[in-house]
Amino acid sequence: MAEFSIIEEFCHGIGPDHVDTKLGVGDDAAIVAVPAGMELAISADSMVSGVHFFADVSPAKLAHKILAVNLSDMAAMGAEPKWATLALTIPEFDTDWLKAFSDALKVIAGRFELQVIGGDTTQGPLNLSITIMGLLPQSQALCRSGAMLGDDVYVSHNVGDAALGLAVLRGDVSLDDAYRDIVVSALETPEPRVTLGQSLLGVASACLDVSDGLIGDLRHICQQSSVSIDIDAGLIPLSDAYRRYLNNGGSLDLALNGGDDYELAFTASPSQRSEVDSIATQLGLSLTRIGSVVQKRQNAVSVSLEGVDYQLPTSFEHFS
Amino acid sequence: MAEFSIIEEFCHGIGPDHVDTKLGVGDDAAIVAVPAGMELAISADSMVSGVHFFADVSPAKLAHKILAVNLSDMAAMGAEPKWATLALTIPEFDTDWLKAFSDALKVIAGRFELQVIGGDTTQGPLNLSITIMGLLPQSQALCRSGAMLGDDVYVSHNVGDAALGLAVLRGDVSLDDAYRDIVVSALETPEPRVTLGQSLLGVASACLDVSDGLIGDLRHICQQSSVSIDIDAGLIPLSDAYRRYLNNGGSLDLALNGGDDYELAFTASPSQRSEVDSIATQLGLSLTRIGSVVQKRQNAVSVSLEGVDYQLPTSFEHFS
Secondary structure, X not given: OOHHHHHHHHOOOOOOOOOOEEEOEOEOOEEEOOOOOEEEEEEEEEEEEOOOEOOOOOXXXXXXXXXXXXXXXXXXXXXXXEEEEEEEEEOOOOHHHHHHHHHHHHHHHHXXXXXXXXEEEEEOOOEEEEEEEEEEEOOOOOOOOOOOOOOEEEXXXXXXXXXXXXXXXXXXXXXXXXXXXXHHHHHHOXXXXXXXXXXXXXXXXXXXXXOOOHHHHHHHHHHHHOOEEEEEHHHOOOOHHHHHHHHOOOOOHHHHHOOOOOOEEEEEOHHHHHHXXXXXXXXXXXXXXXXXXXXXXXXXXXXXXXXXXXXXXXXXXOOO | OXXXXXXXXXXXXXXXXXXXXXXXXXXXXXXXXOOOOEEXXXXXXXXXXXXXXXXXXXXXXXXXXXXXXXXXXXXXHOOEEEEEEEEEEEOOOOHHHHHHHHHHHHHHHHHOOOEEEEEEEEEOOOEEEEEEEEEEEOOOOOOOOOOOOOOEEEEEOOOOHHHHHHHHHOOOOOOOHHHHHHHHHHHHOOOOOHHHHHHOOOOEEEEEEOOOOHHHHHHHHHHHHOOEEEEEHHHOOOOHHHHHHHHOOOOOHHHHHOOOOOOEEEEEOXXXXXXXXXXXXXXXXXXXXXXXXXXXXOOOEEEXXXXXXXXXXXXOOOOO
């Protein structure tokens, strides 16, 4: 089947047809309008077989994750996801695989009202790349550069489960079935914090997602805001599964540096505490204060546990 | 080296920093503003080793081509290229390769004033994917759906050289060195017709690039405009190299169906002939009238040569 037909058949009708979409799939380019007073946030994230996922992962989980990691970038800016292009390289034209993939794309794209407006399908080693676009009120983006001295540091939900899920899948850690399912789901089908990001506009001073690991990502805020951050490791929100792992001799390292959690970390003035609490209540999503922004020093992020310096493992810097 | 550093080092400063770029590389997303009265054209094109290029092609040629094929989609809409994201999957972290690739990206991005505002670098089998964005005056895009009965059909420069270049590289055809260089260049470093596309706004009724082959792509115009097209194969513009190939027993098939030429084919009312001629003169680029738009019939595109029906080879429909 020709490229054109593959795209037509499987990439058509993914997500709602937005009123600002002037031309969708089927021409040399799609055309969109950006409403007055709005700006466009744009981000791209890829996933490659054997690097970001095991080669035998189901197409449905793959579809979920590639959209989730991209949606998470919109969340981290406070943007409302609107459009995406999909570059899909697949080893062979397998209609069952494509249908399962496309059906799962439709579910999550529909949930987040994200419209796929273009793409390219190619034969080759499995590789997925999405460019996502979202709308933001002018000059209100949640950048990494806005953290101020004295701000609180928060993280949403909990961290460490995705890395623990990977350790479980690799056979490095064993957990009871119920816990195992929770941490593997955290790895394979993360929930992007899109509504949280938008709720934080005008509340957070800086924000990002902690996909590269909590501490490593907080360093980006430090660097771009010219500040440092103190974290109390005892405050870091952990799942029951992670606590079980801790009780069995595990360490906090995966929660601090593991990566692949698509939670938001953000800074906000202490004057916003009640506002942050009310967002947490409204969304039914815990937002935990784990530290504060301090004067810039050489060690960008320092972590203490029960008042004692916590020795950080080497940062999780994956080539991916 | 970590992903962050690779992107920072090699994908920073590619193309000019546009005034409408509110936030460039380095956050969870870039942010751009679309000026009042303008719309955004968006397109994505990928290239995979062994499918779109030989594995040993130089990084500089690869950089040129991946930008050119994407710029050509902007040209085909009449859009002014502005921004791009780059998803680059490379087998290993080879600084020489990356530097050559990045230097070549800078040259062509600079020439076409295209700013790379984001991307993702991953380890894996070589795979390049770009999403390109450009500006268009509201409701003026050159779509495939606008061809009208009686319109002329044009193609820019000439067609067939890229496919001939591929045949030469494969050893299927031999040509003198000078001709060989011309057709291999047509394949490896095509020139996107960006200025032509913008000049055709308000002049052409429908437009696309003929990257999938002249006749196959004209069929898209027929389908979307509910018309048919008659082509006089004797009028199709050919290079001296292609004519030499013809004289040596070659056929017109590569020019009709070969693909990988990034020329524009467009339709325009006969009342626009002098306007089209003056654009050709102004750009120093031949625009050749090769046929006309006729009433819709079963055979979307018919080709004649010296008054006799020309038997079309099977359409070049590559899975790529």
